[in-house]
Amino acid sequence: MRRKLAAGNWKMNGTRADLAELEALCTAHDGADVDLLICPPFTLITAAAQLCDGHDMRIGGQDCHMAASGAHTGDISAEMLKDAGASAVILGHSERRADHAETSDIVRAKARAAHDAGLLAIICVGESLSKREAQNTLDIIGGQLSSSIPDSATGENTVVAYEPCWAIGTGLTPTPDQIGDVHDFIRTRLEKRFGAGIGRSVRLLYGGSVKAGNAAEIFAVSNVDGALVGGASLKADDFSPIIKALEAEAHAS
Numbered sequence: 001m002r003r004k005l006a007a008g009n010w011k012m013n014g015t016r017a018d019l020a021e022l023e024a025l026c027t028a029h030d031g032a033d034v035d036l037l038i039c040p041p042f043t044l045i046t047a048a049a050q051l052c053d054g055h056d057m058r059i060g061g062q063d064c065h066m067a068a069s070g071a072h073t074g075d076i077s078a079e080m081l082k083d084a085g086a087s088a089v090i091l092g093h094s095e096r097r098a099d100h101a102e103t104s105d106i107v108r109a110k111a112r113a114a115h116d117a118g119l120l121a122i123i124c125v126g127e128s129l130s131k132r133e134a135q136n137t138l139d140i141i142g143g144q145l146s147s148s149i150p151d152s153a154t155g156e157n158t159v160v161a162y163e164p165c166w167a168i169g170t171g172l173t174p175t176p177d178q179i180g181d182v183h184d185f186i187r188t189r190l191e192k193r194f195g196a197g198i199g200r201s202v203r204l205l206y207g208g209s210v211k212a213g214n215a216a217e218i219f220a221v222s223n224v225d226g227a228l229v230g231g232a233s234l235k236a237d238d239f240s241p242i243i244k245a246l247e248a249e250a251h252a253s
């Protein structure tokens, strides 16, 4: 049975004052029923990890370099994330792919670095609106899965997040059937490549305009093991009902 995961991606938001939101989440949720993760900006990782010490709330980064160290001004390695208190890292988010020209090959190298450092790699895949409208969604997702996930992937060190680009921050979401089709496809691809053991143990998250009002419906979809939440993870009052919906689904399934 895969343990469900509620992950928040704060993106380029948050200063030390916002750690009060994290503190509120730690107080409200004990992590008994679902895994909890917040990925704040790099600047808050150490303070966030210290704040969460003694709580079942993990802290993650939003990117890492593929090298362990070296002359890469402005970059952060997986080792550094780990040293700062992170235990996970989001990789290949569509905003990184678009803003920093990250290819799936680069994402795979970063995921390998994350595995080597002992971090959980949350590898993002997702189609653009034009690809969906052209009915190329599964081709795109299949290609991203093949190229972005390293051979070192296991259920313990890898999570795949399906995030349709057109649903991110837009208030638009795919229908439950559309989400189910993609998640079932990802599961089948993982089983084919890694075998049933690993293929069935990798958790699959949905991301894109998840909020309190749609979380329960999304969490009931086949092969959805949780969510990667952006905007609605910034405030405890918004993220908490989403976590509660996932806890309810964990009890029901």
Ligand SMILES: O=C[C@H](O)COP(=O)(O)O
Pocket: 009, 093, 163, 167, 168, 169, 170, 207, 208, 209, 210, 228, 229, 230, 231, 232
């Ligand atoms: O990483 C999170 C996703 O990009 C979803 O963001 P959103 O919940 O603001 O749509």
